[in-house]
Amino acid sequence: MDEMQEIIKTYVIKEYVEDDTELTYDSPLISGGIVDSFSMVSLKRFLENKYNIAIPDDKATPEAFDSVNKICALVREYVK
Amino acid sequence: MAYTEKTRGIYTEILAGLQSAGLFKQERYIHSAQDADIEVEFPAGAPLKKVINICANNYLGLSSHPEVVKAAHEGLDSHGYGMSSVRFICGTQDIHRTLEQMVTKFLGTEDTILFPSCMDANAGVFEAVLTKDDVMISDRLVHASIIDGIRLCSAMHDTYKHSDMEHLEEKLQLHDLKRLKMVITDGVFSMDGDTAKLDKMVELCEKYGALLFVDDSHSSGFIGKTGRGTHEQYGVMGKIDIITTTFGKGLGGASGGCVSGRKELVEMCRQKARPYLFSNTIAPPVVAGVIKVLEILSASTDRRDKLEKNTEFWRKGLTEAGLIIKAGDTPIVPVMLFNAKLAQDVSRDLYEEGIYAIGFFFPVVPQGQARIRTQISAGHEIHHLEKALDAFRKVGKKYDILGKSKQEIIERYGM
Numbered sequence A: 001m002d003e004m005q006e007i008i009k010t011y012v013i014k015e016y017v018e019d020d021t022e023l024t025y026d027s028p029l030i031s032g033g034i035v036d037s038f039s040m041v042s043l044k045r046f047l048e049n050k051y052n053i054a055i056p057d058d059k060a061t062p063e064a065f066d067s068v069n070k071i072c073a074l075v076r077e078y079v080k
Numbered sequence B: 001m002a003y004t005e006k007t008r009g010i011y012t013e014i015l016a017g018l019q020s021a022g023l024f025k026q027e028r029y030i031h032s033a034q035d036a037d038i039e040v041e042f043p044a045g046a047p048l049k050k051v052i053n054i055c056a057n058n059y060l061g062l063s064s065h066p067e068v069v070k071a072a073h074e075g076l077d078s079h080g081y082g083m084s085s086v087r088f089i090c091g092t093q094d095i096h097r098t099l100e101q102m103v104t105k106f107l108g109t110e111d112t113i114l115f116p117s118c119m120d121a122n123a124g125v126f127e128a129v130l131t132k133d134d135v136m137i138s139d140r141l142v143h144a145s146i147i148d149g150i151r152l153c154s155a156m157h158d159t160y161k162h163s164d165m166e167h168l169e170e171k172l173q174l175h176d177l178k179r180l181k182m183v184i185t186d187g188v189f190s191m192d193g194d195t196a197k198l199d200k201m202v203e204l205c206e207k208y209g210a211l212l213f214v215d216d217s218h219s220s221g222f223i224g225k226t227g228r229g230t231h232e233q234y235g236v237m238g239k240i241d242i243i244t245t246t247f248g249k250g251l252g253g254a255s256g257g258c259v260s261g262r263k264e265l266v267e268m269c270r271q272k273a274r275p276y277l278f279s280n281t282i283a284p285p286v287v288a289g290v291i292k293v294l295e296i297l298s299a300s301t302d303r304r305d306k307l308e309k310n311t312e313f314w315r316k317g318l319t320e321a322g323l324i325i326k327a328g329d330t331p332i333v334p335v336m337l338f339n340a341k342l343a344q345d346v347s348r349d350l351y352e353e354g355i356y357a358i359g360f361f362f363p364v365v366p367q368g369q370a371r372i373r374t375q376i377s378a379g380h381e382i383h384h385l386e387k388a389l390d391a392f393r394k395v396g397k398k399y400d401i402l403g404k405s406k407q408e409i410i411e412r413y414g415m
């Protein structure tokens, strides 16, 4: 599971962090202004492809995507 | 009484919070017409002060131009004060259609539809032309009005890193299977004064079969050799599917905006765009004024040429004074101060020196990127700019930021 945290964190940094902002597994991503809520669709697609799952649209809320740990929890609900 | 003390308390608390966070916006009352020299009452009740304005969007100095004022007077006399109707009921006069045709010709597009403002154009256009089968891919720094328009549209949305063409290409690949893809950008970005790489963007849109949307509010009338906008500067006139722009900045500064582009898309707006259908038409004197503006700009490039010279002078002057500015060649020239309080202090001291320029800080710009945004106009004469440079040198010296690096300023004042 640690590996999942690291994979997701790496993705978020590559996609969103342009300076040297430190990111922890609990950093608020959307409410903290790091991830713009408009591009959650890319993040969702990344997770779905990476873990071979389907996250229903109504579960992919800004709240559920608000930190690396929350995203991991969401993904775990769908990995078999 | 529904507006109870408890209700009032909720709002006074929120407003007090804005005050203490330094985010409370205060108006300054200008007692003169918009121009390089204005008379300002600030704070409210203070005696009037004559200052040089370097923060208006009056890029071409046409806001109070005698010919434009005269044309508006004539429009008032011939077509009346207001129409009391939306366009499609009984709010379309001959001059509204004339203006649409003139904008089409000026921008080199297929057709144009007027909106009450560019905010309205951006709020209405996406919903009118896209559906849930489509995707909008926008630059992460687009203007707030575009963000609102995107929110109102049922199409999927995604973003790419500011002006990052590789990232845009990845996103175009990611969404390749959508019915329609629309790439959305500002032509000139209003906070940084940089331009979108439209040549490359057209190439990518052609490669992936995507539509291209450009908001040229901070470009129309002066960017490009004959002032048609960023599409002229990048050599892609005729290749932008939708251009939105405002008449509230360079093009006279009164009000109104438009969607200009492919004729079917413009027609979709005429049939479906809600701010077009449900908000009043642009007032006749304003329409007459904008028509005159386009006549002036089509007849001669003198004004945009002067603006270009003024901009060069200003950028060079600030750089030589040892201030840090955002690189570029547009008349939006941000002087970087990084720290929010420093930006406010410098703005206040400049005002004392007779220079009106405003500090911008989080959340309008990213944290740690506070700045004074200066905006140059063809209405400025060199003596205005020299006086403003003197003031920047004097205030810059006071805060000891001249010739200092970003690192040094941040070490001293914090982010």
Ligand SMILES: Cc1ncc(COP(=O)(O)O)c(C=O)c1O
Pocket: B116, B117, B118, B119, B120, B122, B143, B145, B186, B190, B215, B217, B218, B245, B246, B247, B248, B255, B256, B257
């Ligand atoms: C890029 C951009 N688009 C649209 C607008 C809105 O234009 P208008 O004042 O016509 O509503 C603005 C003005 O603030 C702007 O800067």
